[in-house]
Amino acid sequence: MSEETAQDANKDETTARPSVSGDIAASLPSLVLVSTPIGNLQDFPPRARETLAKVDVILCEDTRTSATLLRAHGINTRTQALHEHNESARIPALVEAMHGGARFALISDAGTPLVSDPGYRLVRAVIDAGLKLSGIPGPNAALLALTLSGLPPHPYLFSGFLPPKSGARRAAFTTLRGAELAGLSATHLFYEAPHRLAEFLADAAALLGPRPSAVCRELTKHFEEVRRGTLDELAAHYAEHAPRGEICVVIGPALAEEASAETLDEALRTALASMSVKDAAAAVATATGLPRKQVYARALQLGRE
CATH class of the missing domain: 1.10.10 (Arc Repressor Mutant, subunit A)
Structure with a gap:
């Protein structure tokens, strides 16, 4: 039985009752959203470590991925998988356990929970149930990429992952371009998989034009790279040099143009x-x-x- 399966099998026991002392439990919210490192495991503040050590259960996007972080910081709290495929089914039991006094933390595989990651439905359920919700800020790949890109930092528009197929992706770029023509002026932030990056950039160049952009790859890790250029230049580069790792694309706002x-x-x-x-x-x-x-x-x- 895998670690994740074993955690799932114990979910009833996990959510049935709080295990921390009464004083500590009373001081913790029902649910804490804890940001985790996006690469470098040392980018983890003391309050985040303390909170994960004190809650009853840590809800993880993938318990096996989170185990590396928890071991590195000596955190032995029980974990439970909460991902896009089981979130809706798990919510009633989790909310019931919170009403009973159990305290949970929610983390994603990397970065800030809910940002292109699961957890939104749980957060809505916690709010609707009148339970206390809090969070511990920390790393976020999109914001770090924005500050490293050299492009205007605000306003910005974060769109996460666009559709993987070119037709739907081009439709999304067309919608963004229409918003720009109607007055939107913002720097755009996207996440993209390495094997789709060259096609993503080519589609963006075709629909948005040759505007200044940046590809930020493996941020905070040993092979961190920030490559800047126009969309067509970046598309040509990555068509010849296949990238690896986690990628954030930053695209500058529309260039000033006279209305024709x-x-x-x-x-x-x-x-x-x-x-x-x-x-x-x-x-x-x-x-x-x-x-x-x-x-x-x-x-x-x-x-x-």
Whole structure:
């Protein structure tokens, strides 16, 4: 029986009752979201170690992955798997145990829980049940990549992983581009798997243009790399040099451009897909700086077409 299977088999015993002393249990929230290192195991603050040692159960995305971190810091607390495939089924028992006084911590394989990781449904259930929720901040790959990229740090838009297939991914980039044409100006953050990186960058270059970007790889680890360039330059590089490891892509905001007739039509069509003619014209006029009457007249024409 694997370690994870053994943990699953003991879930009833795990969630049945608290094991820490009454004074300590009373001082802990029902659920603590604890951020964990994204690479270097020393990036782990004392309060995070103390909390994981004191709770009754540590909920892990993968108990085998988390075991490495826990052993490195001498933490012997019982662990239990909580991932996208079992989260919904586990929530009722977990909430019941919290009402009974049990205290839990939630960690992901690396970084901040819920950020492109499981746990959101549990957090909502804890809030809805009126239980106390808290968190211990720590490493996050996307924010570290943003600060290392040399691109404008705010505002930024984090989209996590886009769809793995090119058609759906291009549709997502098209939606983002439409938002930019309607006025969005932000640095974009994405996670991507190494074997899809070159195609991801090529699709981004085709839909977003040759704007400044950065690929941040293996952050905080021995082979950390931050490669900066335009999207098409980065796509060409990684088409020839297959990357490894954990990857975050940072794409700069849209370059300032004068609103042409083609740009105006593209922005209006995007806005009209979800707005009335009046609201679409107002939004696009504000974004482009063009006269509102001119934009409204073009919106009416496009609406008739």
